[in-house]
Amino acid sequence: MNIAQQLVNGIIIGHAYALVAIGWTLLLGAARLVNFGHGQIYMVSAFVAWWIMSMTGAPYVLAVVVAIAAGAVIGAIMQRLFLRLTLSQDLVNLMIATLGFGQILEGAAGLTFGPKPETLTSPLQAVTFDFGPVWFTAQDALAVGATILVFLGLHVVLNRTRFGAAVRMVAEDPPLVALYGIPISRVYISIFAFEGAAVALAATLIAPRTPILTSMGFEQVVMTFVVVVLGGIGSVGGSYVAGLLLGLFTAIFSALISPAYTTAAVFALLIAFMVLRPGKLAAGGNFAR
Amino acid sequence: MNAHPTYFRILGTVALALLGFFLPRFLGGSSHVYDTLGTIASFSAMSYGLDIILSDLGEISLAHTAFFATGAYASAILSVDYGQGAWVAMAGAVLAALALALVLGLITLRTREFAFSLVTYAAAVVCMNIAANWDFLGGSDGIVGIPPLALTIGPLSFAASQPPQFWPFAYGLLLLTLYVVHRFRRSRLGQAALMVHMNPRLASMCGVDGNRVRLLVFLVSAPISALAGWLYAFQRAYVGTDLFDTYFLVLMLTGVILAGRRLLLGPLLGTALLVGQKSFFSLGAYGDKLVLGAVLVGVLCFCPKGLASLWPRAPGRALRQM
Amino acid sequence: MSARLQLRDLRVAYDRNLAVTIDHLAVEPGTLAAVIGANGAGKSTLINAIANWSRAAPRLSGEILIDGEAVGGKSADHLARRGVVLVPEGRGVFMGLTVEENLRAGLFAARAGGRAYSLADIYTLFPRLRERRSNLGGSLSGGERQMLAIGRALRMAPRLLLLDEPSIGLAPRLVSLLLETIRALADGGLTVFLVEQNVRAAIAVADSLYLLERGRVVASGDVAAMKDDPRIIEAYLGARN
Ligand SMILES: Nc1ncnc2c1ncn2[C@@H]1O[C@H](COP(=O)(O)OP(=O)(O)OP(=O)(O)O)[C@@H](O)[C@H]1O
Ligand SMILES: [Mg+2]
Numbered sequence: 001m002n003i004a005q006q007l008v009n010g011i012i013i014g015h016a017y018a019l020v021a022i023g024w025t026l027l028l029g030a031a032r033l034v035n036f037g038h039g040q041i042y043m044v045s046a047f048v049a050w051w052i053m054s055m056t057g058a059p060y061v062l063a064v065v066v067a068i069a070a071g072a073v074i075g076a077i078m079q080r081l082f083l084r085l086t087l088s089q090d091l092v093n094l095m096i097a098t099l100g101f102g103q104i105l106e107g108a109a110g111l112t113f114g115p116k117p118e119t120l121t122s123p124l125q126a127v128t129f130d131f132g133p134v135w136f137t138a139q140d141a142l143a144v145g146a147t148i149l150v151f152l153g154l155h156v157v158l159n160r161t162r163f164g165a166a167v168r169m170v171a172e173d174p175p176l177v178a179l180y181g182i183p184i185s186r187v188y189i190s191i192f193a194f195e196g197a198a199v200a201l202a203a204t205l206i207a208p209r210t211p212i213l214t215s216m217g218f219e220q221v222v223m224t225f226v227v228v229v230l231g232g233i234g235s236v237g238g239s240y241v242a243g244l245l246l247g248l249f250t251a252i253f254s255a256l257i258s259p260a261y262t263t264a265a266v267f268a269l270l271i272a273f274m275v276l277r278p279g280k281l282a283a284g285g286n287f288a289r
Numbered sequence: 290m291n292a293h294p295t296y297f298r299i300l301g302t303v304a305l306a307l308l309g310f311f312l313p314r315f316l317g318g319s320s321h322v323y324d325t326l327g328t329i330a331s332f333s334a335m336s337y338g339l340d341i342i343l344s345d346l347g348e349i350s351l352a353h354t355a356f357f358a359t360g361a362y363a364s365a366i367l368s369v370d371y372g373q374g375a376w377v378a379m380a381g382a383v384l385a386a387l388a389l390a391l392v393l394g395l396i397t398l399r400t401r402e403f404a405f406s407l408v409t410y411a412a413a414v415v416c417m418n419i420a421a422n423w424d425f426l427g428g429s430d431g432i433v434g435i436p437p438l439a440l441t442i443g444p445l446s447f448a449a450s451q452p453p454q455f456w457p458f459a460y461g462l463l464l465l466t467l468y469v470v471h472r473f474r475r476s477r478l479g480q481a482a483l484m485v486h487m488n489p490r491l492a493s494m495c496g497v498d499g500n501r502v503r504l505l506v507f508l509v510s511a512p513i514s515a516l517a518g519w520l521y522a523f524q525r526a527y528v529g530t531d532l533f534d535t536y537f538l539v540l541m542l543t544g545v546i547l548a549g550r551r552l553l554l555g556p557l558l559g560t561a562l563l564v565g566q567k568s569f570f571s572l573g574a575y576g577d578k579l580v581l582g583a584v585l586v587g588v589l590c591f592c593p594k595g596l597a598s599l600w601p602r603a604p605g606r607a608l609r610q611m
Numbered sequence: 612m613s614a615r616l617q618l619r620d621l622r623v624a625y626d627r628n629l630a631v632t633i634d635h636l637a638v639e640p641g642t643l644a645a646v647i648g649a650n651g652a653g654k655s656t657l658i659n660a661i662a663n664w665s666r667a668a669p670r671l672s673g674e675i676l677i678d679g680e681a682v683g684g685k686s687a688d689h690l691a692r693r694g695v696v697l698v699p700e701g702r703g704v705f706m707g708l709t710v711e712e713n714l715r716a717g718l719f720a721a722r723a724g725g726r727a728y729s730l731a732d733i734y735t736l737f738p739r740l741r742e743r744r745s746n747l748g749g750s751l752s753g754g755e756r757q758m759l760a761i762g763r764a765l766r767m768a769p770r771l772l773l774l775d776e777p778s779i780g781l782a783p784r785l786v787s788l789l790l791e792t793i794r795a796l797a798d799g800g801l802t803v804f805l806v807e808q809n810v811r812a813a814i815a816v817a818d819s820l821y822l823l824e825r826g827r828v829v830a831s832g833d834v835a836a837m838k839d840d841p842r843i844i845e846a847y848l849g850a851r852n
Contacts, residue, residue, distance in 0.1 A: 034406070085590065085593075090593070091403050092402060092403060093589050095349065095403060096542050096546070097589040097590060099535065099539055099542065099585070100542075100581070100582040100583070100584075100589065101586055102582065103535070103536075103539050103579070103581055103585070104578075104579055104582035104583055104586065105582075107578030108579055109575075110574070110578065165708055165712050165715070166716065168705070169708065169716060172705050173702065175666050176699070176702070176703070178664060178691065179687060179688075179697050179698075179703075180763070181688050181691035181718035181767060182688055182716070183689075184688070218535060260421075261419075263414065263415075264414075267412075267418070271411050271415070274400065274404060274408050275400070
């Protein structure tokens with residue numbers, strides 16, 4: 001077995017996990033929203049990109065841009081729907097509502113795109129780099145690079161800009177935000193749109209690795225859920241680290257022990273973590289850091 | 290309360306129960322009608338398991354698909370692999386669910402609100418992953434060839450291979466479930482659960498041990514969903530990892546929330562509406578999914594107390610919540 | 612010239628419990644009006660209603676006029692941008708933001724009508740804040756936090772500054788220092804509506820006084836006239852014990 005290659009795979013998968021998770025992390029940190037519709041936004045964005053490419057023959061880059069826009073719109077719609085629940089911080093009902101929202105997306109995508117598996121093709125998928133025992137594709141490199149950029153960018157925006165301050169304010173004390181003259185629903189809509197756009201970016205960069213299906217929402221992001229929680233609620237840096245570690249863990253666990261039980265192992269880890277350190281799930285003091 | 294109203298209530302309940310039993314006939318008595326109502330009965334039984342967690346304890350368990358599946362898998366394994374009868378399968382379903390609920394209940398004892406939901410969700414994912422990979426549980430193929438439901442009570446024996454024959458079992462389970470939930474709400478445990486939900490500090494001052502109550506309610510709730518799984522396994526003659534599908538979770542949640550929480554017939558009505566739509570006015574698998582999701586989101590966003598709260602004369606006591 | 616703030620038939624209710632009933636109240640520009648009253652009298656409910664802000668969503672009816680313009684129904688953030696700036700009771704700053712971020716975070720319309728104090732002005736007013744400018748709000752002492760809350764409000768070009776018990780939990784020396792600062796702001800032309808439990812301190816700085824009991828104004832007028840009102844003396848003693 002090629003340990004070096006497994007490590008490389010782990011790093012790539014880990015960045016993919018982190019990138020898929022970033023929008024959700026922000027959403028959870030700022031709006032306390034556990035978004036079970038996240039996977040379906042991923043799925044829809046991948047299909048939008050595929051559809052653009054196969055219907056219009058547009059290049060991959062354009063498809064990426066359109067998919068990101070579509071993701072942002074879905075996020076914004078979600079915010080409009082959930083505004084009341086978000087403002088009243090009815091966290092539990094919100095969580096169920098996102099489950100329903102995911103079902104809507106899945107149903108709508110099934111009706112629109114059909115049940116067949118499709119392939120989102122990226123020209124970079126065919127470009128491979130070989131370094132002795134390890135290899136990866138240009139698409140992988142792009143995903144890793146984009147993840148790092150997105151995380152750095154988000155970190156800077158959250159900590160260095162007034163808009164970022166507004167997001168942190170919303171996370172800390174939503175009613176108080178109004179007294180600072182800031183319309184809270186605008187902040188929320190930006191956060192939700194970011195969630196949608198970020199997961200769409202992730203989808204377009206990562207989905208070319210495997211065939212896409214309208215029913216894939218759940219499996220594609222189930223690991224994200226772990227990243228988001230293990231990273232510390234809403235912690236941007238934390239979810240990067242958690243994503244990376246999780247990628248390495250899954251790569252090594254599936255190579256050495258059992259690929260089939262990887263998900264179970266990861267979730268068992270998650271349960272252990274949540275049970276042993278429930279305090280970590282309380283309001284995010286380390287949000288945005 | 291004097292004897293008269295109670296008397297009438299019992300009579301009314303019995304009349305309603307009888308009416309319910311003959312409902313499939315009033316609706317035409319076709320095999321499709323029987324099948325649909327049987328499904329409504331088993332799915333609403335499944336929802337009642339979640340209902341007492343959601344409405345009485347005030348937490349959202351996302352692990353009830355796992356209890357449902359546990360009941361179904363236990364029944365399938367006992368009847369297919371071990372050739373046992375339906376009674377044994379039933380006992381197995383309940384015991385397996387109790388064991389799982391005990392483990393999960395202990396794990397989630399200290400978690401509240403969305404941490405509780407996240408842990409239960411994670412647990413459901415683990416269970417599904419195990420079911421999909423462990424050959425003992427049929428792996429990704431599931432377990433096929435479950436024999437028709439046959440129960441022997443003393444000298445009588447009933448067998449159900451057709452939907453109309455299946456209906457009495459489904460209806461019986463539904464009535465049993467309703468009875469259990471009704472009794473639960475009147476029991477000391479039910480009252481304690483409500484207290485722990487509404488005012489945990491007051492509850493602990495009154496000497497109610499919140500953690501113990503939570504655990505016990507979990508243990509009451511899991512077998513209810515598991516029994517529904519038991520029935521469903523025989524009804525479908527097949528179990529597989531699709532039992533863990535989000536669809537069931539969303540169905541349960543919507544069923545409970547649609548009519549309104551803490552209404553005895555709420556989950557039944559909610560489930561009946563949803564399954565009825567799927568069965569008689571189906572828009573195809575995707576369309577139905579869309580409808581289900583839209584109903585759930587619609588109720589939560591625009592009428593979070595359920596449709597019954599729109600009813601002008603709705604009894605205040607039953608609707609008061611949170 | 613019309614009053615800066617006018618209330619007519621204002622009613623504020625939590626569920627079915629009427630918490631505040633004000634038939635008429637007016638505050639002239641450039642003056643400092645103080646509301647005093649016992650715990651639960653409805654002071655916070657009243658001042659929050661003026662800013663159309665609350666953590667509890669009570670029901671409001673009646674008219675609120677700012678410079679003659681009816682603002683009932685305008686959202687709290689809109690009012691804040693237009694110069695109706697509230698410093699709420701208790702937690703009024705963000706713990707997770709630094710002092711300077713808190714001061715910079717406010718959004719306001721340049722033509723809100725009031726004077727927007729610059730950061731330098733605020734640091735001159737509260738030198739302590741300059742020293743702690745890059746500390747997190749959560750690491751400030753109670754007094755520093757109150758200074759920050761007021762500084763933040765001044766940054767937002769207030770036409771009407773609403774202060775809900777700024778002195779709560781402060782040492783007596785700090786209380787008088789803070790209230791003197793507020794008095795100086797009013798002398799500089801700022802209109803201040805102040806809720807204060809410390810009656811002696813309120814009397815020392817206010818132009819006019821309102822005594823609130825069970826949601827109603829039971830006595831009001833110029834401080835000079837109100838000072839010797841037996842009800843005030845009673846309330847004052849009540850507040851003392
Ligand atoms: N969120 C709420 N829900 C219901 N009733 C409330 C709420 N907040 C305040 N009240 C009631 O309204 C009345 C006025 O309360 P308010 O907070 O305005 O008093 P206050 O004068 O500011 O008191 P304090 O000096 O203690 O701050 C009280 O009787 C209180 O019980
Ligand atoms: Mg007050």
